[in-house]
Amino acid sequence: MVLDTVMRTLHTVVGGLWVGSVVFVAGAVLPSAVDGAIDAAPLETIADRLVYLSRGASVVMLLTGGHLAGTGYTVGSLTGSSRGHLVLAMLVLWLVFTALVEIGRSRLVDGLQEKRVRTPAAEVTTLFRVAAVVGLLLLVDAGLLSSGIVLY
Template sequence: MVNVALDTAMTTIHVLTGAVWVGSVVFVAGVVLPAALDGSLDAAPLETFADRLVYGSRAASVVMFLTGGHLAGSKYTFELLANSFRGHLVLAMLALWFVLTALVEVGRSRLVDGLREKRVRGPVSDTRNLFRAAAVVGVLLLVDAGLLASGISLY
């Protein structure tokens, strides 16, 4: 009974963290950066958004690593990860997680470098494709999570 409760708690924390993380990336890519491009945001507030996004992304990465590690360790063997469709979904999720983290880190770094020169439109224009790619990767993560949650078990 304790393992079921722990696994349920870990799954809930994992899914909620992933949803908030992906939602924040999609919000920045779809709302914040376009607002900055049309002149609605200055450098200082945009830098604050970028900093909060990356700190949230780092925190989410840690939570996702810990909760996902627990779930993978309690539900999968190496053999299942390597040789089953569900295992491949878990491995794909891990790869997408790394890519999302990297895209947010690189995008924020490049954006803030330009913002510190008190430029807005140039750095936003230069980095918006990174953030768009991060948003797409995030959506793919959620699709992957949905497939895993559906109980699909193709081998």
């Protein structure tokens, strides 16, 4: 019981921090870069830290989410219940979210290495905004699971 509580808490906190960091980059950092308020070096540092956070969070989410799914669900309940469908949807959203952050960071850094800022930032802004929306959907999914509203 204590282990499940620790896993659930860690899963929720890390997920919230991860999504929040992507929302911040999409909503504040990249628009500032497009406006020319951020130079290439600091933006590359932010992008690198974001991807390290994303990779670390991915590992934590895989381990904690795997534990929670393994102890709380069977294959039948994952595929045959509304809560199970929410868990599977979370898995798909998690994979999409991770891919969008990785792709966005890679494209951004490629442009920044040419000492350009505005164009690469503008080109990845939509990608990061989509990632932010996917992240918010992850949080909504988590809220539905943790609220107990969806029972079957």
